[in-house]
Amino acid sequence: MLTGEFNHSIDSKGRLIIPSKLRESLGEHFVITKGMDGCLFLYPDNEWKAFEEKLRTLPLTNKARDFKRFFLGSATEGELDKQGRVLISSSLRAYADLEKEVVLAGVLDKVEIWSKEAWEARTADVEENIEDIASDMEDLGL
Numbered sequence: 001m002l003t004g005e006f007n008h009s010i011d012s013k014g015r016l017i018i019p020s021k022l023r024e025s026l027g028e029h030f031v032i033t034k035g036m037d038g039c040l041f042l043y044p045d046n047e048w049k050a051f052e053e054k055l056r057t058l059p060l061t062n063k064a065r066d067f068k069r070f071f072l073g074s075a076t077e078g079e080l081d082k083q084g085r086v087l088i089s090s091s092l093r094a095y096a097d098l099e100k101e102v103v104l105a106g107v108l109d110k111v112e113i114w115s116k117e118a119w120e121a122r123t124a125d126v127e128e129n130i131e132d133i134a135s136d137m138e139d140l141g142l
Contacts, residue, residue: 001025002044002106007116009100014093015085016102022111023084032092032113033075037122040088040096040113041071042078047109088113 006019018026031048035041043051055071058064074095078086088098101116114122 002108002111004106006104008102008104010088010093010098010102011085014088014090015081016088016098016104016113017083017085018080018111019104020084022104022106023080025106026111028080030078030086031075032078032086032088033071034092034095035112038096038114038118040092040098042086042104042111042113043109048075050109 002022002025004019004021006022008017008019010016026042026044029045031043031045033041033043051071055068058068074092076089076092080086093099096113097115097118098113099115103114103116103119105112105114105119
């Protein structure tokens, strides 16, 4: 299970250290792709395969095709170097506005990679609206 919040920096070559706690769950190979809300998603291989299977079942509507393009078109295979770093492509860094300070957040089946500024803004918004969010989650049975 992927959980926790980790603050790290990305170097000038686009390499990011993956915390050891997350490395254990991610394994040696994983997939990095555009995520929702301006972050990146980092999927362990098994979770990526499950996600791909769900995408395969989508109908051929315009929205479903766009949804597939969004995730699959930007997906790259990730691999750790000997220092536990992964290279984030320049296009993915640009999408998520990753320059120096980043936050990695484990969210069960994947890791989200955020610019520190975007993470702080997003979490502040969530904290401000947590009562409404909790109410919506209660309606979903949580």
